[in-house]
Amino acid sequence: MVKEQVAALLRSALQRCVQDGLLPPGEYPVQLDSPKQAAHGDFAANAAMAFAKQHAAATGAPKPNPRALAQAIVDRIEDREGLLAARPEIAGPGFLNIRLAQDVWHKALRAVWEQRERFGRSDAGHGLRTMVEFVSANPTGPMHVGHGRGAVIGDVVANLLERAGYQVFREFYINDAGGQVWRLAHAVLARATELRPGVPRVPLDPEDYQGEYVKDVARAWLDAGGDPSRPFPEIRESLRGFATNWILKNLIEEDLRLFGIRFDSFFSEKLLHDQDRLSAAIRMLDEKGMTAMEVLPPPKGVDIDEEEYVPQPLKVVKTTRFGDDRDRPLLKTSGEPTYFAADVAYHFDKLSRGYRRLIDVWGADHGGYVSRMKAVVAAMGGELEVILFQLVNLVKDGQPYRMSKRAANFVTLRELLETAGPDATRVFFLLRRGDMALDFDVCLAQKRDNSNPVFYVQYGHARCAAILRRAREEKGVEPRWDPDAMGALQLPEEIDLIKRVLQFPELVAHAASALEPHKVVFYLQETIAQFHGYYTKYKKTERVISGDERKTTARLYLVWAVKQTLANALAVLGVSAPERMDAPAAEED
RNA sequence: GCGCCCAUAGCUCAGCUGGAUAGAGCGCCAGCCUUCUAAGCUGGAUGCCGCAGGUUCGAAUCCUGCUGGGCGCGCCA
Secondary structure, three states: OOOHHHHHHHHHHHHHHHHOOOOOOOOOOEEEEOOOHHHHHEEOHHHHHHHHHHHHHOOOOOOOHHHHHHHHHOOOOOOOOOOOOOOOOOEEEEEEOOOOHHHHHHHHHHHHHHHHHHHHOOOOOOOOEEEOOOOOOOOOOOOEEEHHHHHHHHHHHHHHHOOOOOEEEEEEEOOOOOOHHHHHHHHHHHHHHOOOOOOOOOOOOOOOOOOOOOHHHHHHHHHHHOOOOHHHHHHHHHHHHHHHHHHHHHHHHHHHHHHHOOOOOOEEEHHHHHOHHHHHHHHHHHHHHOEEEEEEEOOOOOOOOOOOOOOEEEEEEHHHHHHOOOOOOOOEOOEOOHOOOOOOOHHHHHHHOOOOOEEEEEEEEHHHHHHHHHHHHHHOOOOOOEEEEEEEEEOOOEOOOOOOOOOOOOEEEEHHHHHOOOOHHHHHHOOOOOOOOEEEHHHHHHHHOOOOEEEEEHHHHHHHHHHHHHHHHHHHHOOOOOOOOHHHHHOHHHHHHHHHHHHHHHHHHHHHHHHHHHHHHHHHHHHHHHHHHHHHHHOOOOOOOOOOOOHHHHHHHHHHHHHHHHHHHHHHHHOOOOOOOOOOOOOOO
């Protein structure tokens, strides 16, 4: 890797500075930036400034002049392999502006040829077993657009981590226990009595789920032999099981399939209860001295009207020891476990299964939950990272469009996937950083024109494909790596494109470590813009396919390398890389 | 009252773990198709980077306070 080679050059120069007594012994991690301005070379190093400061801090001696230190470093660079075009220039307060010999870039492009679809991967993660838990939508109804955002972020983060060398496991936690699912069961029974004449009607409770899909569940339940004349308490358990399972299979898993998201497992909360895993987890916290009986203070900032606060000792986990605001109850006054207790057991289970790194993807409405969950995982000897994404505000024709799940007027993920398609939906969600609130314009996402950036991104790939196709069909030439031909790439735009391609592995590693999938989208857009610019500028003068065999070979390879890189980036996003795209029908004026 | 997130061009947003003259898309204006896809490209205008301090060679980026917006703060799930 070019950047690493240059860094090594500087590191050894710095070591010689140490030997010559110019710097105290120590580590000198070199930071190399890619300057925005061509005049600043291929790389810029701030080593002289940074280490002059470090020197003064460590020794108490007056700070060396950074420009003088820069000169000393330059004097000690031994460029045996001929990487550099010239001695680095010293600029401004002490930057080293480094310009490389052109053939360094040419040669480096071989990496794409060797690695193909693996280009961009690294082993930074050393195969660390990592679990990404995401979506985890309640099996009480269809998924809405907010789930969609979490789904894409989780999926692409998992893709990134895989490419960065982690061993990734994707899990969906099914909240199939607790009060919500009883409301669902009741709603199904109510709808079932509507459908079956002669059976005493069970009225739909206002708290029940109101959506049309509940009727579908009821119909399926009746078809499967459900008997709506029996009293609710007798059948609610089997209703619960039937309904959550039906919704999971017919709504949620189908949405995920349309979205192209695959999980390694679906983990049932109910199973934790059935297997008494909650008490096991609580015992484990007991052994660590993390639990206590405490009277918790009344909640602040919330109206406590009818359910008046009764000060009473409760079994709590002492999350305050790990930075939480207050300790959290594990058992209710009734002795029943809290929802949180189940989550504790679940995360305990993740650790028991050998995952060393836990990542949860949550909506911002669960933000208050982060510190307690992190505290518990830390107490259990693990580490949890939470990716919080801000909520999605639906907008329709420029007007806010509030949605309510019970009122059933929300826009489902299914509608979105069917109208906009999975590719556009994925890109749309990744067009913003996760911690920005997202205004989702339902109309805009359904447009199939260039207001939707996915077409721009895919068109770049298709255009590369078209050039390669033409070379094959008209000249019978396939792209191939020929180191002797690469010197034909002399245009500044060609060198810039090479650099751009070679930045991809770095980009992947960085996006993975920051857990920021949107960076891949921006890389794609910038890379494609650069390619379109190159293509258009020279389409009449310096074409890829020309009579000059050497140039043709080199340029064909460059186009191939760009295409491969775009394809790899699109694969990270889970977006298709089309070989051709039909132009949209021309608008008539 | 407390905690987390956000504030950058008219609009929507990037800004790489502190770097040199802050960028892109949309929108507006003016151009570019006989020749590898014009779903493309080129050029033009617009910024007290919310406000006020601090840290240092250097701040949109880090720290503190403030203002404005989002989310959260139950023995619910």
